[in-house]
Amino acid sequence: MKKDFFEWLFKALKIDVNNTSKSGLENVNRYTRAGKNGKIIICPVCREPEVVYHFSWAAMTCPSCNTSSNKNDWLVGV
Numbered sequence: 001m002k003k004d005f006f007e008w009l010f011k012a013l014k015i016d017v018n019n020t021s022k023s024g025l026e027n028v029n030r031y032t033r034a035g036k037n038g039k040i041i042i043c044p045v046c047r048e049p050e051v052v053y054h055f056s057w058a059a060m061t062c063p064s065c066n067t068s069s070n071k072n073d074w075l076v077g078v
C-alpha cells in the first residue's frame with residue numbers, strides 16, 4: 001500500500017515538473033516589456049532568475065554563471 005502511494009506521488013510530481021518546464025517559460029522576444037516594477041528573466045544557462053528594468057540591450061552577462069546570453073535566449077515566465 002505504501003509503495004503504491006509513493007509510485008503515485010512520484011508520477012504526480014514528474015507530471016507537474018514537466019508541465020512547468022514546458023508551458024511555464026518562453027523566450028524573451030520583441031514584445032516582452034519590463035514594466036514599472038521590472039521583469040524577472042531566467043538565465044538560459046543556469047536558470048537563475050534576474051530582474052531587469054528595460055530590454056534595450058542585445059545580450060546580458062548573467063551574474064550567477066558569468067555567461068553572456070543573447071536577449072532572445074533569456075526566458076520569461078508566461
Ligand SMILES: [Zn+2]
Nearest residue numbers: 043046062065
Ligand atoms: Zn546564468
